[in-house]
Amino acid sequence: MFAGEGSDSGFAELDDVSATAYGLAVESGRFVREHIAEQLSLSEAEIARVEQVLCGVRLLQSMPGNPSELTPVTPDVAAASLVAPAERHIRDLQQAVTDVRAKLLALTPLYFEGRRLRNRLEAFDIITDVPRIQAMLNHLTQNCNSEMLTVQPGGARPADLLANARQAALSTLARGVRIRTIYQHTARNDLPTRSYVRDVTHHGAEIRTADEVIDRLIIYDREVAFLPERSCGERAPGAAIVREPTLVAFLCSVFEYLWDGASPYVVESQRSAASSDELRWSIIRLMANGYKDEMVARRLGMSVRTCRRHIADITEELEATSRFQAGYNAARREMQSGGVLPPIG
Structure with a gap:
């Protein structure tokens, strides 16, 4: 079945009774109201409705020169006749969409040029x-x-x-x-x-x-x-x-x-590189530049507590009793290794 006339799609509704009546019309070669109504036990109002439905979906068409006589047509012919207006409407809409898009896209260079000028005026x-x-x-x-x-x-x-x-x-x-x-x-x-x-x-x-x-x-x-x-x-x-x-x-x-x-x-x-010698040498460098624990921690993205723990480990491993001595001992290690910072510890 498909949506009925008066529904959102705008097409007639083919129900089971109408489909059966269509099959009987195909067998006899034409739609005889009285014969089909008798076979399906339909009232006059019901057979009138079936006829309206089958005509609505284009499965019944009038004989040339005799509009009162209806004959069944194949479903593909009926479908073509039924959806042709909708297809034409869709093609028209697609063409309209294409035209609108083309006209608007033609403004793209103007937009980017305007944005470039705006960016200069609104740089910050x-x-x-x-x-x-x-x-x-x-x-x-x-x-x-x-x-x-x-x-x-x-x-x-x-x-x-x-x-x-x-x-x-x-x-x-x-x-x-x-x-x-x-x-x-x-x-x-x-x-x-x-x-x-x-x-x-x-x-x-x-x-x-x-x-x-x-x-x-x-x-x-x-x-x-x-x-x-x-x-x-x-x-x-x-x-x-x-x-x-x-x-x-x-x-x-x-x-x-x-x-x-x-x-x-x-x-x-x-x-982890965060606990590697690279980080420790960064701490030593900042210590040698006179930075306090808080500043060293801030610059290296760690907590002050973690920073102080690293400093304590470094001074112990370098056998230093002060920041100055830690920097001195680290510099000696660097000189003894030919300019390459050796591992600490």
């Missing part, structure tokens, strides 16, 4: 509303076309943020967008971060770590960059949105510089 925006910032990040992530570059300082990422980031990253990667992210070495010790990295790298993301990185940075398609807001007072920090092409290109160059000096994040590695 400072957004202080955190929900609005997140909405903009979500929009740009969903519409990113080619590449997404991210620098995430501060060590391990919060587990709740990673859950949302995982879904967004996998969706973005599925569209063929390249994702590159730089963490700090201390992120390698965090189990939720390792799980996130394992999932996204399996689908094509590239992640590296470094001992020190710049502030948080997100760049979309090398066109729009997000930087953290400075001097926000007591409220939550906002973001600076950069669209100026020269500055965005510079930020991309900064990212590439950091990327070239970072180490690939290999989840299956048995040894």
Whole structure:
């Protein structure tokens, strides 16, 4: 059966009784109301309805020169007669859609030229509303076309943020967008971060770590960059949105510089780079420059407690009683190894 006349489709309804009556009409070669009504035990009103249905679906057609005599036609002829107007309407709509699309797409160069001029006038925006910032990040992530570059300082990422980031990253990667992210070495010790990295790298993301990185940075398609807001007072920090092409290109160059000096994040590695000699030498370097424990921890993306534990281990292994002596003993090791930093401990 198919939808009836007066239904949403606009076609007549072929029910079981009408279908049986059509079969009897095919057997006799014409639709004889009295004969079919007698065989199917139909009343005058019912046979009139059946006739109306069969005519509605074009299975009965009038004989030329004798409109009162109805003959059955094949279903394919009836279907062609019934749907032809609808098909013509569909073709007209498709042509109208094609015409509209072509006219609108012809404005594409004008749009991009206007956007280029607008970007020059709106090269920078400072957004202080955190929900609005997140909405903009979500929009740009969903519409990113080619590449997404991210620098995430501060060590391990919060587990709740990673859950949302995982879904967004996998969706973005599925569209063929390249994702590159730089963490700090201390992120390698965090189990939720390792799980996130394992999932996204399996689908094509590239992640590296470094001992020190710049502030948080997100760049979309090398066109729009997000930087953290400075001097926000007591409220939550906002973001600076950069669209100026020269500055965005510079930020991309900064990212590439950091990327070239970072180490690939290999989840299956048995040894965490965050507890390696590379991190310890970074701590020694900052200690030698006079940085206090709090500043060393902040720059290396770890807690002060963890930093102090590393410093205690380093001074013990270097047989030092002070920061100065630790730096001196470390320098001696470097000189004795011919400029190559040997393992500590």
